[in-house]
Amino acid sequence: MRFKGILWLRAIAALLVLWAAPGPAAFAGTREYEIKAAYLYNFLNYIEWPEQSLPPAGSNITIGVVGENPFGPALDPLKGKQVKGRTLTVKEVSSAEDLKGCQILFISASEKERLPQLLESLKDAKIVTVSEIDGFAQRGGIINFIYERNRVRFEINQDAARSKGLTISSDLLKLARVVKS
Amino acid sequence: MNKRYCKNTVRGLRLAFVLCGLLSLSMMESRAPAMGMDMDMAPFMKPGDLTGLSLQELYNLDIVQMNVLGAHTHPAGEFMVGYQFMYMDMEGIRSGGHAISPAEVFAQNPSFAFAHTRMEMEEHMFDVMYAPSDRLTLMAMLSYKQMSMVHLTRANTTFSQHGDGINDLQVMGMYTLLGDIRKGGNRLVLDGGMSFPTGSIDVRDHRLGDPSQPLQKLEYPMQPGSGTYALLPGLTYLGDAGRWAWGAQTIETIRLGRNSSSYRLGNEYLGSAWGAYGVCEWFAPYMRLEGKVWGNVHGADPAYGAVPATAEARPDKQAGQRVNALFGFDVYVPKGIMMGNRFTIEGGFPIYEHLTGPQLGLSWTINVGWTYAF
Numbered sequence: 001m002r003f004k005g006i007l008w009l010r011a012i013a014a015l016l017v018l019w020a021a022p023g024p025a026a027f028a029g030t031r032e033y034e035i036k037a038a039y040l041y042n043f044l045n046y047i048e049w050p051e052q053s054l055p056p057a058g059s060n061i062t063i064g065v066v067g068e069n070p071f072g073p074a075l076d077p078l079k080g081k082q083v084k085g086r087t088l089t090v091k092e093v094s095s096a097e098d099l100k101g102c103q104i105l106f107i108s109a110s111e112k113e114r115l116p117q118l119l120e121s122l123k124d125a126k127i128v129t130v131s132e133i134d135g136f137a138q139r140g141g142i143i144n145f146i147y148e149r150n151r152v153r154f155e156i157n158q159d160a161a162r163s164k165g166l167t168i169s170s171d172l173l174k175l176a177r178v179v180k181s
Numbered sequence: 182m183n184k185r186y187c188k189n190t191v192r193g194l195r196l197a198f199v200l201c202g203l204l205s206l207s208m209m210e211s212r213a214p215a216m217g218m219d220m221d222m223a224p225f226m227k228p229g230d231l232t233g234l235s236l237q238e239l240y241n242l243d244i245v246q247m248n249v250l251g252a253h254t255h256p257a258g259e260f261m262v263g264y265q266f267m268y269m270d271m272e273g274i275r276s277g278g279h280a281i282s283p284a285e286v287f288a289q290n291p292s293f294a295f296a297h298t299r300m301e302m303e304e305h306m307f308d309v310m311y312a313p314s315d316r317l318t319l320m321a322m323l324s325y326k327q328m329s330m331v332h333l334t335r336a337n338t339t340f341s342q343h344g345d346g347i348n349d350l351q352v353m354g355m356y357t358l359l360g361d362i363r364k365g366g367n368r369l370v371l372d373g374g375m376s377f378p379t380g381s382i383d384v385r386d387h388r389l390g391d392p393s394q395p396l397q398k399l400e401y402p403m404q405p406g407s408g409t410y411a412l413l414p415g416l417t418y419l420g421d422a423g424r425w426a427w428g429a430q431t432i433e434t435i436r437l438g439r440n441s442s443s444y445r446l447g448n449e450y451l452g453s454a455w456g457a458y459g460v461c462e463w464f465a466p467y468m469r470l471e472g473k474v475w476g477n478v479h480g481a482d483p484a485y486g487a488v489p490a491t492a493e494a495r496p497d498k499q500a501g502q503r504v505n506a507l508f509g510f511d512v513y514v515p516k517g518i519m520m521g522n523r524f525t526i527e528g529g530f531p532i533y534e535h536l537t538g539p540q541l542g543l544s545w546t547i548n549v550g551w552t553y554a555f
């Protein structure tokens with residue numbers, strides 16, 4: 001080829017492109033939790049809460065995380081989004097009162113030991129409990145993330161949702177593995 | 182300009198364009214509003230923000246992303262089918278580290294009747310992968326090669342010859358020694374494989390490229406197979422953090438015994454290192470350096486005679502070293518009719534080349550890959 005003889009020119013071109021590549025981003029979240037975060041956001045649109053159980057229109061709708069937060073910065077893009085005429089907030093919660101102020105509560109795997117007490121205390125609250133603990137949905141939780149062939153999928157305990165007066169859309173159920181207590 | 186060359190090049194480029202076209206079509210299709218959300222925003226999402234994806238798209242999104250042509254493993258239970266088109270354009274004669282003219286080749290080698298001035302190679306590679314466990318991934322690869330070579334005679338006329346056929350079947354196992362594919366981060370993978378002599382070593386074309394002439398065995402580089410078994414040991418390092426993925430791999434081809442034409446191709450030592458940056462969920466450009474060292478032919482094929490008429494038929498003029506710089510990008514289709522498909526396109530050229538020549542040097546190369554995991 002014409003510029004065959006000038007290999008060094010190509011080498012410089014290669015180095016220039018390398019040098020121009022963007023520097024390391026201060027981003028360390030893993031993809032698995034980015035997917036889970038996006039699911040949490042989507043769940044809000046596919047679940048109906050009894051209107052009186054939601055905070056008044058124009059106020060906040062809340063996703064809480066209890067226990068060690070595995071998301072890192074993956075939940076940040078959710079903050080401030082408008083859902084159901086309310087502003088989405090995301091926070092780490094620990095007190096019983098804060099827990100009950102959430103519409104979706106993500107229960108971290110770190111809370112495995114105290115899961116029975118936690119679920120018991122939320123029994124009457126109109127909260128969609130979500131976790132990633134084996135058997136969570138069978139034990140009375142509502143949605144449990146599972147790992148399936150390189151994809152994040154989920155189980156839903158429809159009876160548990162119904163008993164709280166929560167309606168899960170058929171589009172969501174269609175993708176879920178439906179389990180019973 | 183030789184017509185067959187034009188045809189080959191055009192065919193290769195056309196394939197690349199068709200793939201690009203399909204890809205952009207599927208991207209356009211996927212930008213239609215879905216589930217009432219503004220999907221037009223999806224391509225402009227910030228890194229790490231998947232909230233623009235619909236439920237169905239999240240459902241089908243791979244956690245572990247494959248980024249670069251070359252090394253990867255799969256999580257337990259996953260199958261993958263892939264196709265790769267590779268094109269190499271070799272032009273210009275080199276000896277040692279520098280270019281030489283055909284006149285110099287003839288002057289330095291009185292026994293040569295021909296000098297090769299250009300070679301094109303097209304390879305269609307099919308591969309299947311399966312992971313019986315998170316630690317072990319199995320792979321089988323078979324390719325179909327087409328080659329053509331332009332010859333220059335001492336009388337300054339040219340002709341070309343063509344060869345094609347299936348390549349040697351390669352079977353490989355990749356075992357993760359350190360790290361965990363589901364967690365990502367740093368991983369060290371031990372590779373071990375075997376190459377089987379399924380490719381032909383007796384591909385022929387007409388003498389002087391003239392259909393009225395008898396068939397003649399084509400030279401070593403024009404044979405699609407090796408005729409011998411080979412061991413394929415290797416080691417792969419894979420790393421990722423956030424939007425970045427990088428890795429390095431070395432694979433050796435240790436050829437065994439002699440083939441039915443009483444020779445054995447030289448061993449090959451391949452090393453590659455790369456870095457990729459995920460700009461968004463479906464687009465990751467990357468840069469790759471690939472180095473290869475290969476040896477001379479051991480023994481000799483008696484078909485070329487005691488005094489071969491070209492350098493390509495000389496067992497002692499086959500070895501070389503080359504480092505290619507390759508630039509590419511990886512596109513994952515997270516939605517639309519092409520969902521779950523992955524396309525990789527890379528092109529490159531040598532930044533270092535040292536050939537035990539006279540041998541043809543590499544001008545440029547392009548690789549187009551498609552994979553689908555399920």
Ligand SMILES: [Cu+2]
Nearest residue numbers: 253255261310
């Ligand atoms: Cu694969």
